[in-house]
Amino acid sequence: MIVAIDGPAGAGKSTVARAVADALGVGYVDTGAMYRALTLLALRSGVDLADDAVLADLARANPVRLDHGSTGLRVYIAGDDVTMAIREADVTGAVSQVAAHPGVRAEMVDRQRDIMAIGDWVSDGRDIGSVVCPDAAVKVFLTASVDERARRRHAELVARGEKVDLRVIRDDVERRDHADSSRAASPLVVADGAVILDTTGMGIDEVVRRIAGMAQEARS
Ligand code: DC
DSSP: OEEEOOOOOTHHHHHHHHHHHHHOOOEEEHHHHHHHHHHHHHHHTTTTTOOOOHHHHHHHHOEEEEEEEEEEEEETTTTEETGGGGGGHHHHHHHHHHHHHHHHHHHEEEHHHTTTTTSOOOESSSSIIIIIIOOOSEEEEEEHHHHHHHOOOOOHHHTOOOOOHHHHHHHHHHHHHHHHHHHHHSSOOTTOOOEEEEEEOOHHHHHHHHHHHHHHHHHH
16 A cells, blocks of 8 residues: 655655654655755766766666665665765755756656555655556555744754755745745646645644544555
């Protein structure tokens, strides 16, 4: 059984998806981390981020590996553990451009389908219910207001000890919304059959309970 959770940046998808996977006792596929890992490798290799073919070759030659260890989900590319590095600002700033390329997306979608071909999974991203797993048993479109998403992201960065301006974060959230929704290849859309969950003012526990409940219903 696949639980597909899509939605805009900062909706809390990865926190929720991870917790839903734990609640159901299944694996979690963080597809955003896969695009981030490729972006980091491209930045480190000095590859032109506008070149779809070169980036797609890079993705094919360096499949991202997701490992579920005792310290949580770890992300590897080209033999390196990039779990922390993919959250840095340079990667966050460049990933929308990399993820917009059709050739890159085709490679990533193949890899994601390979990972989820057998067994039960929770996956989050932008196109899981619409493209990667259109037959997913549960599809959720997780969203929240721009202000709420910016506030959450700001709190997360402050907790990490970073000094950031809420207005800058809000602008970044809006910029990424626009980039992810307006790109030609697999734009962020509400998938057919998806339940829209607006989490503005809702606690994580309640969101997790609702989605885990949908999954249990779909299983029975
Ligand atoms: O969820 P995130 O912030 O880690 O995602 C990073 C970027 O990757 C974001 O710009 C959207 C893109 N992405 C995508 O295009 N398709 C996915 N399935 C997952 C992420």
